[in-house]
Amino acid sequence: MAVSIAPKEATDLNAMEDEAFRTHVRTWIEANYPAELRNPPKRLHWEENKPWYFQLAEKGWLCPGWPRQFGGLGLSPAKQIIFTEEIERHGCARTNDHGIVMVGPLLINHGTDAQQQEFLPKILNGEHVWCQGYSEPNAGSDLAALRTEAVLDGDEYVVNGQKIWTTLASDANWCFLLVRTDKNAKKQEGISFLLVDMATPGITVKPIINLEYHDEFCEVFFDNVRVPAKNLVGTPNRGWDMAKALLSFERIYLGSPRLSAYAFTRLRQLAERMGVWEEATFQDTYGRLRLDLEDLKSLYGTFVDKLRRGETLGADVSMLKVFQTELFQRITDTMLEIAGENAGLLEPMEGNRNLNPTGQYIQARPATIYGGSNEIQRNILSKNVLGLPG
Amino acid sequence: MAVSIAPKEATDLNAMEDEAFRTHVRTWIEANYPAELRNPPKRLHWEENKPWYFQLAEKGWLCPGWPRQFGGLGLSPAKQIIFTEEIERHGCARTNDHGIVMVGPLLINHGTDAQQQEFLPKILNGEHVWCQGYSEPNAGSDLAALRTEAVLDGDEYVVNGQKIWTTLASDANWCFLLVRTDKNAKKQEGISFLLVDMATPGITVKPIINLEYHDEFCEVFFDNVRVPAKNLVGTPNRGWDMAKALLSFERIYLGSPRLSAYAFTRLRQLAERMGVWEEATFQDTYGRLRLDLEDLKSLYGTFVDKLRRGETLGADVSMLKVFQTELFQRITDTMLEIAGENAGLLEPMEGNRNLNPTGQYIQARPATIYGGSNEIQRNILSKNVLGLPG
């Protein structure tokens, strides 16, 4: 028998008119989202995030894309887009969402009934907070070169190795992990998907201090970590294709104009504060950035339209990630250029979180690196979209 | 006995003080250079150029870098730089100078006495006008892939093949040619240097119309062209190193700020004519370009200083070519941007040769391609200067 999890939200929101739905979502967000957490300057930790997370869970809105059969909101693509737009418009912090956007869809598509029954409810109620164990010190852009290995020993896998750039691993109690289960297979083959309880003995999490002096990313070390074999998702040695499919979510997410759009509003505030807003040369720079942003929105819109029509996105979605992240950087470059000596301050200017050129600037740096560096994205575009040879 | 050719210029100009020498050169140029040929919009043909060419020859100033023993001016590096600066400052057209800057030095360094005695005087008196047969349809950036072959038959080489991008071949009566004389050798080996009379039967010159609707470049076809074996320069199959050495002249020449500097003065005139000169945004764009130009001049100066000290230039001279040619393009891009519908006119605006945005723009296009494309220059920089692998 197929798994069935009762959704918390009793209403089928797909039945609402788009604009009514938008208002409904907006109203609820405005009433419930903590004001002091709007547009946070850094990625929030679980401790800061969880009141909002549990509020979403309580409302039944935590997993808007999951089918209602699995306890999700079951929104249509078009409605999901509106939902996301409203979340972004309000400046809600990104939550610890790996369970929601990665593990959930993974298990819904590839999990056993038992896995679905065990894990999905605990994502929905916030009991399990997930992190993603993909990158390794020598397998960053070249993810398929990963070497963390899992060897079957009885009904357990024994995991040894190291992951890096694991976002908010220190907040997570579960980890979905790419491991090598066949060392003799070709690179992309022999990789499997494991679900690992972070409390298992042998796991060490070490935060990485980044250029923001913040600890969003971690290293995670695995030393003879024993994982039940039933926690392998899908077919052994066939984890790579599942992992790649999950990354397609990330590419459209990273191509969303929201980061650039937010930085852009702050650029104006900074320009006004620095007294350059009225200058013709600044206006010209600002106009160029603004038109880039508006055209990015138009291009993004064409991809969103595809989602709305239920189409899958092709490799050309990489265009968004490249242009968005580089625009984000150019906007924040401009911030430093006009900030005078404030370009060197550690904290927001005058205690005003909206005047934080250095924070924005530093935040923009890794955008062109993570989620597949822009060099990788351009490789994808040239080979998979333009058909240029090897 | 070594060759000795009496120089026309009786005075040893090296003995003059630098500033006196500069004035001397400048005065003579101003008195003798045809006013209507200053800063010509296109490369001049021999018919237009030759009065000035013969004037230089008559004065004995045609070959400032050649030793006095070979009939040159014998200028020191420092004096040569001043000489070139004055030529460029006045906007003298580039002459059909391949004999002067390429064949002369080649023969002086590698020619036999007989070759020197036969060819050098005829360069000095303007009887021989040379063109350079290097590039081929499938050997452009990859020059060493050339396939035009010369097979020894008795005391003659029989040449078959095709050259392309031969500058002003239709004006030349002699050609120095890179040919393959050993088909079995490795790519760079088996290449020789031949001197070919363009009147030899079997040679066909076909001008290439370029984007300016001008015929500066030609294709040259060789069909069983018989060249005396004594016209081979240096050691057979060892022409590649000589050819490369001659190209080093070109790299500093192509890095000279003169094209950018000239275009830059015209940008200002155009801006004034279009009524945007006073605009703050234009001033900002202009200021950026101007500072780029000034910094290019500073960098160029450091290389010229090396020449002045008699040092040889390293591969890092490619930096000049890259930055200069791309600056030249950015300046002319800006011209089109402010020119309104004049950006589409074939001829200079209002019959004023100084208002010729489209001519300048089109002229700037091949600058990043010829003389080793900027892609090739960046390869050279990364490998030979920065030591990056492979």
Next chain:
Amino acid sequence: MSQALDDRSESIRMIRDSAGAVAPRGGDTKRVRAQRFVAPGFSREVFAEMASLGWIGLAVPEAAGGAGLGMSEAVALTEVLGAGLVPEPLIPAMLSARLLAASDDKALLDSGKVVLTAWQEKADSIAAPGTGDAPRVFIPYAGGADVFLLPVREGNRIALVSLDATGADVVLEKTMDGGFVGTLRADLSRASRIADDIGAVLEHALDEAALATAGQMLGLMEKAFELTLGYLKTRQQFGRIIGTFQSLQHRAADLKIHIALTRAAVETAAAVLDDGATGAVRQAAVSKAKHRATESGMFVLRQCIQLHGGIGYTDEYDVGLYLRRGMVIMNQYGSAALHRRRFMALAPEDVE
């Protein structure tokens, strides 16, 4: 917006197909090359064919004698014609058709005559002051006109007069692409008044022409890039297909992004206009599209030359034709700077 686009997809497809009649699919440039610098710079036969296909009055309502289609179809058409390097002055003729539909001389719309509007008084402009005695400049293919329309200011209104081109004082200049532009010094005493108050219609028509030109630039970019990709996939240097060089691959990826941005901006703007937008909303959409098409268009065309190397600099090879056409149209109906300024001068609430 995108729903509207979906609804129109059939008429857009039909327009694209029909464009093949004039812009050969294979991209044959023989006719285009033969036409260069041969007065009037275009073929009257091909122009007549365009008229008979209903393209001149494409966006004019059916009630006023047009085809009743919209800007989504218009930019699809100018894109295909741009890719085909078609020289015939369709966009100027469409502009005139808009004016004629609002005039007393609707018959002229269907006459098959080449009607060009001499609206422009200075370079880089999208406004028609209507100064009566000002020379009208940069009229595309003015040598081929049968009739000129002239906006003429009368107090607060702009009237429209028509003038037989025969005997008119027109001075022609050659353009980079083998065409001509003309300056008209009109003898208004010979003109006939055909509308009293054409100002708003003209503003609308100029916006449409700017957007159609952006569509044309999109066609140039697409086709030049297609040629370039083909070249990258076949040309060998250093014993390798040059398309395997990563620096060229990444540049090609950047060009693709700029083309995609341009298409999104142009098609979005067309949808906005087809939704009936007026005033600042219309201006914002048009300026955004024309700005992008000019900036990204010239970037792409420049780089296509560079990626071709030496051969790209020859007249013989087609890619240069696209650059030269780009130079001619880049600032028609306003440069990137003009449209950037216009966009920035609009209130944010109108723009978003």
Next chain:
Amino acid sequence: MSQALDDRSESIRMIRDSAGAVAPRGGDTKRVRAQRFVAPGFSREVFAEMASLGWIGLAVPEAAGGAGLGMSEAVALTEVLGAGLVPEPLIPAMLSARLLAASDDKALLDSGKVVLTAWQEKADSIAAPGTGDAPRVFIPYAGGADVFLLPVREGNRIALVSLDATGADVVLEKTMDGGFVGTLRADLSRASRIADDIGAVLEHALDEAALATAGQMLGLMEKAFELTLGYLKTRQQFGRIIGTFQSLQHRAADLKIHIALTRAAVETAAAVLDDGATGAVRQAAVSKAKHRATESGMFVLRQCIQLHGGIGYTDEYDVGLYLRRGMVIMNQYGSAALHRRRFMALAPEDVE
């Protein structure tokens, strides 16, 4: 100019060598890291060593108690110290030394005290209005000052007063690189006047400080690029040394060009100042160098992070230290925009 540089090559070499005492050759960043966010943000011992090496008064004439060297030596020194990420406020101290040499309190020059000049009244400035009661802002490492110098306007002249830092109202803010800047609200009633007319000297000193900062940026660029080249030559991805990827090779070539342009601009400017240039000629040379150092410097530092990939974003790896220091100094003594405007406002004949 280049002759002058040749003549000075020996003293420049000596200065570079001696800098090794403070900026370890191997580029060890342990001391620098340990100093971060530890008040006052620098080591008084190292500062004292700099003083004893004669660096504070490097460009002050020997007759006035300085080392009698010039800006060519100064930029060579700040370049090496920049490459070593040395936090001690040498450039501000050199600026103060210039003023002290022209004051009645020359003894302070040799006192070994940390003397900082509180000249700045607003962000992004290179002019000292000398408003008596204005808070003085962005004083580097103000928490470590023993004495503040303040320019104070009196009619057409600018006087100089000194103020014991003990008990002064200084508010500190942390900077990205682990240092501090301070705002001083001075109680002028506690100050002593030490010069009556310091305006021209201060302008000169500010130009020198801007140029020395350009030299410091050059050092940051050079060292960050060196680290990056090393990384490109050793790091493997996709089974290859990443330095074999052409797109990264070409980017590295571009960075090299920007570094070379910066060096040329900085060293040329230093030679111009050492030739005794004044007024507009001096300003043009300095603005050209500071503009280039800021624009190209931040470009290079940004790209060095990118070329490192993820590891470049960690605090643990050194390359990020250079970016953060670059953020702190990029706009000190004037942003790129300020210097571009200043350069453009000068008459061309003064500039060339």
